[in-house]
């Protein structure tokens with residue numbers, strides 16, 4: 001389905017992925033005002049798996065992630081080249097509607113960004129504008145339960161989302177994304193603003209979501225990447241250095257740079 | 268240079284102390300200003316109320332202060348101010364808000380960075396200029412459309428006062444919209460919203476208190492506005508429902524009296540202060556409300 | 570159905586098309602309204618220049634007002650405005666900046682400080698005509714300063730003082746705390762710190778605020794009418810105690826006359842006034858811009 005040449009994938013060490021890929025990046029290059037931030041990156045994203053993207057600060061992880069649901073459209077002077085294939089369609093083809101893309105590929109941001117509305121409305125708003133009318137209550141409850149937040153907020157759904165703690169806000173943002181029942185969930189360092197307990201909460205959550213969602217997560221936390229993800233992409237200065245099964249990347253990486261980076265963090 | 272070896276207090280530093288006292292005295296001036304405003308207004312208004320009862324002043328429907336038999340009902344002046352202000356708000360609020368939305372959500376950085384200073388410049392055009400515009404352009408144009416309109420009329424005043432407060436509303440509302448963090452917009456786009464939904468359902472509601480504050484400030488400005496309405500709307504205090512007739516606002520009345528030679532101490536002189544006191548109270552109330560709203564809105568973001 | 574969109578959800582898709590149409594319409598509406606508003610305001614400037622330049626020449630700038638339009642000019646008004654604004658600057662700038670310094674650098678940030686702050690914010694919103702009335706009662710009548718330049722200048726100073734204070738405080742606030750701490754760590758007193766570090770660092774911001782405040786004073790008409798600036802002055806003031814007229818008063822006088830020629834004279838005077846204001850604003854923007862560039 002995803003159009004990779006076998007050699008391309010072989011060189012990255014993953015062939016069996018070809019058929020399960022829900023999203024495939026092909027020679028994706030992104031630049032800001034002509035300054036390259038991501039160059040010629042190709043790798044597949046497996047369905048119902050967690051793929052993590054790691055690499056030093058400024059290497060282009062967020063830039064790449066935002067390209068996957070066209071959030072880069074909102075940054076002026078961004079140019080994106082190459083193809084990102086989703087359901088046989090290039091996300092950047094002229095006839096593709098970015099709004100439609102984002103309905104199917106949701107995103108959770110680095111810092112929690114709940115709307116300054118009630119907890120209930122935060123979850124219900126996305127489905128609401130997208131035409132859902134009935135059984136909204138059930139959907140809100142289900143999403144909040146999926147995000148492991150329901151028990152904490154079920155009695156205060158009409159309170160402002162801003163009254164929640166940072167970790168709760170982030171789980172609310174996850175619930176907000178889940179309420180759209182996206183095919184793919186993109187997460188950019190979702191735990192970086194959180195304490196260890198909230199982080200553990202969210203890691204548990206991701207693990208449970210895996211059975212029904214495809215997740216791409218950017219993280220600086222090596223342990224987190226190795227704990228929760230099935231595949232890992234390692235980037236440096238805009239280049240994809242190595243992509244493969246997480247266990248392989250962390251135990252016997254093919255590239256020396258990968259090994260240095262991965263072990264360096266472990267100390 | 269002498270090396271100071273003691274760290275004990277060496278008495279008061281007189282230089283430093285006198286400077287501080289001097290600065291404090293300057294600060295006192297603004298407190299005194301407020302006190303003076305209140306003192307003068309209260310004193311003369313009380314003098315006025317020894318001739319005219321407060322009820323007669325506040326609820327009387329005829330304002331004939333300078334001719335015999337005189338009558339001191341302020342309602343016609345209040346009414347004049349009200350219709351000009353409401354008219355101005357009807358014009359300026361939708362246009363101002365739409366412009367603010369355009370500037371903050373749609374315009375390119377280049378358009379914004381040129382339009383914004385121009386707005387500030389326009390907001391600084393003296394009101395007498397708007398009065399000129401009303402009399403020499405707006406009223407003649409209105410006359411070709413509505414032949415029965417009077418030379419001095421409330422409509423023309425409302426239009427130019429609306430134009431006058433428009434840049435202020437656009438600029439302040441734009442600031443409020445800009446203060447909405449981009450992460451909120453992104454959060455909304457990420458669940459598949461269009462720009463219209465993001466703007467009207469997330470950005471504007473979030474900035475609502477700032478926007479409301481800008482409306483209130485602009486309305487308070489319109490109420491206190493003097494020269495444009497004096498020139499455009501005339502000097503005929505009445506309770507007419509028609510915007511095509513001449514009316515008189517509170518401010519225009521004050522100008523009218525002070526242009527004539529009114530001897531100090533008489534009732535006519537005191538009416539100035541009674542009307543000014545009312546004007547002061549109304550604008551003060553609006554300003555306090557808008558500051559209160561703004562304070563609340565700051566708390567949301569901290 | 571066209572192979573459009575990712576995922577064919579047929580009913581959702583037609584409604585999405587509607588939502589897109591609405592979004593485009595809304596954007597278009599906002600842009601159109603903005604440019605319409607801008608066009609109206611430009612019309613104002615256009616109309617003024619068309620009428621005003623008919624009379625605009627050297628004679629207009631160097632003649633006294635007159636009953637005969639072709640002889641009339643703005644000499645006394647222009648000189649009066651210059652006098653007035655100089656006096657206002659001398660009075661209001663030191664007081665305003667001193668107040669801002671005291672509030673930011675010396676005063677305790679307690680209850681009293683908050684009250685003074687609220688007081689100043691409210692003073693900024695008092696209609697100018699109320700200041701005019703206070704000027705009339707206190708300066709003209711109370712202190713017996715008559716209808717003089719100094720009465721006008723004092724009234725105008727009270728009017729713009731809150732504006733200067735607020736702008737200066739904003740400028741002082743953005744000076745980083747670390748600079749103050751560095752100075753205090755060297756044993757400097759509050760005043761030494763304020764004078765040699767805080768003031769220089771906030772100078773561009775203060776200057777910008779002061780210029781904008783003064784340009785407001787130049788255009789204000791109502792307070793001057795209240796304190797009785799004269800509308801017909803065929804002499805130049807020689808000192809602060811002299812009677813005077815000013816540009817906005819002259820404009821008001823000419824606009825209130827029925828004859829068309831006087832309206833055109835008014836437009837001419839408005840052009841002069843706007844040029845003065847534009848120059849001041851441009852200076853302020855320039856200073857702000859340069860300071861921002863320096864800060865990096």
Ligand SMILES: Nc1ncnc2c1ncn2[C@@H]1O[C@H](COP(=O)(O)OP(=O)(O)OP(=O)(O)O)[C@@H](O)[C@H]1O
Pocket residue numbers: 032037055056057058059060061062063064075
């Ligand atoms: N809006 C922008 N405009 C211009 N350049 C940008 C922009 N955003 C990012 N960049 C540049 O693109 C490069 C990649 O940035 P990106 O944010 O994708 O890195 P990152 O890997 O997510 O880093 P971090 O781990 O610190 O979040 C950097 O050099 C950055 O300076």
Ligand SMILES: [Mg+2]
Pocket residue numbers: 061062063188
């Ligand atoms: Mg990042």
